Amino acid sequence: MDKVIYMDNNATTRVADEVIEEMLPFMGEFYGNPSSMHTFGGQVAGRIARARGQVASLLGCLPEEILFTSCGTESDNAAIKGTLATHPNRRKIVTTRVEHPAVLATCRELERHGYSVSEVGVDKDGNLDVDELGFRIDDNTAIVSVMWANNETGVVFPVERIAGIVRARGAVFHTDAVQAVGKLPIDLRRSNIDLLSLSGHKLHAPKGVGVLYVRKGTRLATFMHGGHQESGRRGGTENVPGIIAIGRACELAQEHMDEEDTRVRALRDRLQAKILATCPDCIINGDTANRLPNTFNVSFEYIEGEAILLMLNKYGICASSGSACTSGSLEPSHVLRAMGVPFTAAHGSIRFSLSRYNTREEVDFVAEKLPGIVNRLREMSPFVTG
Numbered sequence: 118m119d120k121v122i123y124m125d126n127n128a129t130t131r132v133a134d135e136v137i138e139e140m141l142p143f144m145g146e147f148y149g150n151p152s153s154m155h156t157f158g159g160q161v162a163g164r165i166a167r168a169r170g171q172v173a174s175l176l177g178c179l180p181e182e183i184l185f186t187s188c189g190t191e192s193d194n195a196a197i198k199g200t201l202a203t204h205p206n207r208r209k210i211v212t213t214r215v216e217h218p219a220v221l222a223t224c225r226e227l228e229r230h231g232y233s234v235s236e237v238g239v240d241k242d243g244n245l246d247v248d249e250l251g252f253r254i255d256d257n258t259a260i261v262s263v264m265w266a267n268n269e270t271g272v273v274f275p276v277e278r279i280a281g282i283v284r285a286r287g288a289v290f291h292t293d294a295v296q297a298v299g300k301l302p303i304d305l306r307r308s309n310i311d312l313l314s315l316s317g318h319k320l321h322a323p324k325g326v327g328v329l330y331v332r333k334g335t336r337l338a339t340f341m342h343g344g345h346q347e348s349g350r351r352g353g354t355e356n357v358p359g360i361i362a363i364g365r366a367c368e369l370a371q372e373h374m375d376e377e378d379t380r381v382r383a384l385r386d387r388l389q390a391k392i393l394a395t396c397p398d399c400i401i402n403g404d405t406a407n408r409l410p411n412t413f414n415v416s417f418e419y420i421e422g423e424a425i426l427l428m429l430n431k432y433g434i435c436a437s438s439g440s441a442c443t444s445g446s447l448e449p450s451h452v453l454r455a456m457g458v459p460f461t462a463a464h465g466s467i468r469f470s471l472s473r474y475n476t477r478e479e480v481d482f483v484a485e486k487l488p489g490i491v492n493r494l495r496e497m498s499p500f501v502t503g
């Protein structure tokens with residue numbers, strides 16, 4: 118394949134050159150163990166401390182409130198299970214039907230262990246009924262977990278408002294901010310959020326590193342017993358290059374936040390507008406006024422998202438579909454189903470997620486190729502008549 122046009126940044130991102138440059142010495146000459154007494158190891162500990170500060174600065178919190186993990190999934194698991202373990206008299210979790218499996222599958226597993234889980238639905242635009250969520254929180258609720266931004270549609274939830282409601286009801290509030298960090302401004306100092314998850318590989322750092330923000334004073338059980346690393350909450354020798362990388366990536370995210378909101382948003386809007394203008398019978402899934410700047414999810418009626426993806430792939434264009442191919446049958450996305458998107462439209466959904474590395478030429482190339490692909494597939498579709 119000659120050239121890749123990568124528009125699948127909610128799945129993973131390219132590691133920024135500046136990030137690679139910063140982490141490489143820690144895969145080579147600076148191989149010391151940060152827990153060692155000697156200066157050689159100590160200098161690595163110093164760099165980890167700096168990375169912690171870089172992450173804290175992006176989130177507007179204290180460095181000691183940052184715990185390094187291996188990924189967003191681990192952070193989500195630790196937040197939920199770690200809170201339940203410290204609140205033994207509360208047996209309920211409140212969450213939403215559109216969370217990532219990192220939260221939903223965790224909650225469903227806990228349900229099998231006797232916890233009760235209340236999943237709040239969304240409306241046709243993917244927005245949450247915050248009052249309904251508030252009603253579900255009772256004296257038995259240990260934790261409320263609501264994502265900041267949806268990975269499939271980009272729809273943003275009012276987590277700061279929700280955090281205030283949860284705080285007033287005496288429960289702990291966790292947000293999966295894996296898709297929000299680096300794309301939306303976050304200031305935890307001015308919020309009631311207790312726990313927040315993020316993932317390195319969604320913000321131009323490598324795979325294998327994540328973060329859990331734990332507000333000072335929040336009770337959270339140790340999630341990896343072992344050494345004293347990460348204030349004794351997560352034992353195990355640190356992923357030093359990954360931590361250095363996520364620190365630098367957070368610094369870069371801060372520098373590029375305005376670009377995300379203007380240039381990337383303009384590219385996203387350009388592609389979306391061109392598709393809507395040239396492809397009949399397609400609809401945008403999710404509230405277009407309340408979305409991440411880089412994401413859009415579009416349904417092409419009468420055709421399969423996977424078929425579109427395969428044809429895009431021939432041109433080197435990378436995107437995602439809203440279905441997951443499981444056990445031979447195509448399951449429409451749980452997010453689109455929760456929004457009540459009709460079966461045929463859910464099956465024909467594609468997610469484009471851009472980044473600061475995309476160009477206007479790439480957008481125009483995709484917009485030029487897509488109508489032909491859609492027409493060809495519709496000609497073959499058994500659902501199109503006349």
Ligand code: PLP
Pocket residue numbers: 127128187188189190191193217219264266267268293295296316317318327
């Ligand atoms: N939460 C959300 C919203 C995500 O989009 C993802 C990844 O797609 C995750 C959690 C899981 O993150 P990781 O791949 O780092 O485990």
